[in-house]
Amino acid sequence: MKEPDANSDANPATDGSELIRFDKVTKRFGDNVVLDGLDFSVASGKHVTLIGPSGSGKTTILRLLMTLAKPDEGTIKVNGDYLTHEERNGKLVPAGEKHIREVRKNIGMVFQQFNLFPNMKVLRNITEAPVTVLGMSKDAAEERARELLELVGLTEHVDKYPSQLSGGQQQRVAIARALAMRPQVLLLDEVTSALDPELVAGVLDVLRDIARTTDITMLCVTHEMNFARDISDQVLMFDSGRVLESGPPEKIFGDPEHERTREFLGAVL
Numbered sequence: 104m105k106e107p108d109a110n111s112d113a114n115p116a117t118d119g120s121e122l123i124r125f126d127k128v129t130k131r132f133g134d135n136v137v138l139d140g141l142d143f144s145v146a147s148g149k150h151v152t153l154i155g156p157s158g159s160g161k162t163t164i165l166r167l168l169m170t171l172a173k174p175d176e177g178t179i180k181v182n183g184d185y186l187t188h189e190e191r192n193g194k195l196v197p198a199g200e201k202h203i204r205e206v207r208k209n210i211g212m213v214f215q216q217f218n219l220f221p222n223m224k225v226l227r228n229i230t231e232a233p234v235t236v237l238g239m240s241k242d243a244a245e246e247r248a249r250e251l252l253e254l255v256g257l258t259e260h261v262d263k264y265p266s267q268l269s270g271g272q273q274q275r276v277a278i279a280r281a282l283a284m285r286p287q288v289l290l291l292d293e294v295t296s297a298l299d300p301e302l303v304a305g306v307l308d309v310l311r312d313i314a315r316t317t318d319i320t321m322l323c324v325t326h327e328m329n330f331a332r333d334i335s336d337q338v339l340m341f342d343s344g345r346v347l348e349s350g351p352p353e354k355i356f357g358d359p360e361h362e363r364t365r366e367f368l369g370a371v372l
């Protein structure tokens with residue numbers, strides 16, 4: 104087990120309200136302790152990047168937030184509401200499906216493998232969830248989708264199917280689709296790692312634009328260190344399921360405290 108205060112300096116919530124809070128979260132797969140009593144938080148409007156060696160638990164954190172996995176111990180709060188639990192009759196009990204769906208509306212995620220609906224055109228890929236989950240009118244959802252397609256530079260592809268687009272274009276549709284739900288936080292899981300190298304820059308530029316021009320909170324797992332340096336307010340270096348160190352990008356990339364961080368950056372930069 105890590106020291107109780109091992110993550111105490113890892114809290115990026117220096118201002119703004121706290122949007123995400125992990126409190127002593129442990130996640131195991133069999134004997135493999137992937138997250139080990141993890142504490143960290145993300146303040147509203149901040150861009151926080153998780154870096155660290157393969158297998159250190161970064162994706163697991165995003166999957167827990169999407170409720171694609173459940174913690175074995177500890178609690179997760181999103182916007183002040185427990186994601187993992189709910190209060191019934193003054194008692195904290197494991198959260199039910201309805202409660203989880205409500206809290207999850209605050210969260211959008213973009214995956215490595217775009218995950219678009221192959222049988223729907225671009226416009227419908229973006230409008231589907233706002234209409235069916237949020238109950239938005241079709242017209243309002245389409246208007247919003249067209250604004251988002253402009254933001255991601257795909258206005259002319261509105262009537263195409265995903266298979267008619269490049270990987271980079273599909274990923275930009277996936278970004279628009281996540282934003283269409285007006286989430287408070289956007290989770291980005293190595294969103295360029297499945298792309299051909301020449302398509303990476305276009306997707307990262309779109310994300311840089313979103314980080315610069317919107318007030319959305321971002322929690323990002325990436326191996327693109329220049330991108331992390333550009334967009335992050337805070338970088339968290341993970342190792343073995345805990346935060347080894349955290350700080351602004353200038354500090355983590357320029358003058359890291361731990362030898363392990365230096366080794367990792369030496370290997371990836």
Ligand SMILES: Nc1ncnc2c1ncn2[C@@H]1O[C@H](COP(=O)(O)OP(=O)(O)OP(=O)(O)O)[C@@H](O)[C@H]1O
Nearest residue numbers: 132135137155156157158159160161162163164324
């Ligand atoms: N569904 C699962 N079943 C069993 N083990 C899993 C599962 N998901 C993740 N793991 C294990 O948990 C550990 C952390 O995985 P995770 O994907 O969170 O790491 P990561 O830091 O995101 O790595 P990478 O940078 O390679 O994506 C790994 O050892 C992985 O094998």
